[in-house]
Amino acid sequence: MGCGASTPQQPGGVPVKVSPAPVSEANTTLNFAPRASVDDGSVLPSARSMAGRRSSLEKVMSLTERASPEQVLQNLLEGNQRFLAGESAHPHQDWERVQQISAKQKPLVAILGCADSRVPAEIVFDQGFGDVFVCRIAGNIATAEEVASLEYAVLDVGVKVVMVLGHTKCGAVKAALSGNAFPGFIDTLVDHLDVAIARVDSMNAKQAEAIKAGDPSMMDKVVKENVKYQVQRCQRSVVIQEALRKRQVLLVGAMYNLDTGKVQILCTKGGVADDAL
Numbered sequence: 001m002g003c004g005a006s007t008p009q010q011p012g013g014v015p016v017k018v019s020p021a022p023v024s025e026a027n028t029t030l031n032f033a034p035r036a037s038v039d040d041g042s043v044l045p046s047a048r049s050m051a052g053r054r055s056s057l058e059k060v061m062s063l064t065e066r067a068s069p070e071q072v073l074q075n076l077l078e079g080n081q082r083f084l085a086g087e088s089a090h091p092h093q094d095w096e097r098v099q100q101i102s103a104k105q106k107p108l109v110a111i112l113g114c115a116d117s118r119v120p121a122e123i124v125f126d127q128g129f130g131d132v133f134v135c136r137i138a139g140n141i142a143t144a145e146e147v148a149s150l151e152y153a154v155l156d157v158g159v160k161v162v163m164v165l166g167h168t169k170c171g172a173v174k175a176a177l178s179g180n181a182f183p184g185f186i187d188t189l190v191d192h193l194d195v196a197i198a199r200v201d202s203m204n205a206k207q208a209e210a211i212k213a214g215d216p217s218m219m220d221k222v223v224k225e226n227v228k229y230q231v232q233r234c235q236r237s238v239v240i241q242e243a244l245r246k247r248q249v250l251l252v253g254a255m256y257n258l259d260t261g262k263v264q265i266l267c268t269k270g271g272v273a274d275d276a277l
């Protein structure tokens with residue numbers, strides 16, 4: 001899983017209060033109607049899946065600042081597995097949690113994701129208030145401002161995983177591939193995606209033609225290439241470089257599948273999973 005090489009350089013309210021309620025199993029199922037159980041096919045969660053949910057919830061809530069970057073990433077991916085199985089634990093989504101973190105946030109994960117409404121990080125990874133430092137922008141592009149936000153998350157907030165999360169059928173990538181001119185500031189957004197498109201274009205003319213014709217599988221190739229490119233841009237940050245060198249963080253590229261809900265890891269930098277840092 002490689003993100004490719006990079007050249008070090010610096011890239012140019014108050015929540016609505018609800019009735020306080022104790023943490024309980026009922027609390028963990030308020031926001032979602034459970035999907036069909038993986039155990040018996042019924043629409044109601046089985047005893048086994050409910051027990052599994054309790055176990056997942058306890059595990060998520062026991063993750064502390066002492067966890068390694070690898071453990072934090074594993075915890076995040078397990079959240080996606082719960083979401084996929086229709087067994088989301090909905091941790092940290094009660095009023096008690098809101099009050100607990102009102103003075104200081106301490107999320108362990110930062111995500112640079114697309115603004116697309118179909119990719120809400122907390123839901124996809126089954127997280128809650130104060131768990132994920134999320135930066136969202138169309139095309140999940142690592143502009144200087146977005147990278148600066150991630151630098152803040154690493155330096156001051158203390159996150160241990162920085163993830164660039166792209167997704168299939170990305171409208172920003174599709175717009176960039178069209179080659180059309182756009183009004184307002186949209187062109188500046190598209191400019192950030194041109195490198196990924198150029199990389200795929202350089203594969204061969206037939207593939208480029210398929211992409212421009214809207215071939216979904218080829219579209220996904222551009223999305224993946226874009227994630228890897230934005231990871232490289234993040235890697236140019238001297239702040240992130242230093243945190244990677246000290247093994248304090250993992251920098252990860254991933255893609256969310258709109259059809260399946262699954263998150264696929266594309267590349268990892270730092271820690272024991274380092275590939276050509």
Ligand SMILES: [Zn+2]
Nearest residue numbers: 114116170171
């Ligand atoms: Zn998108």
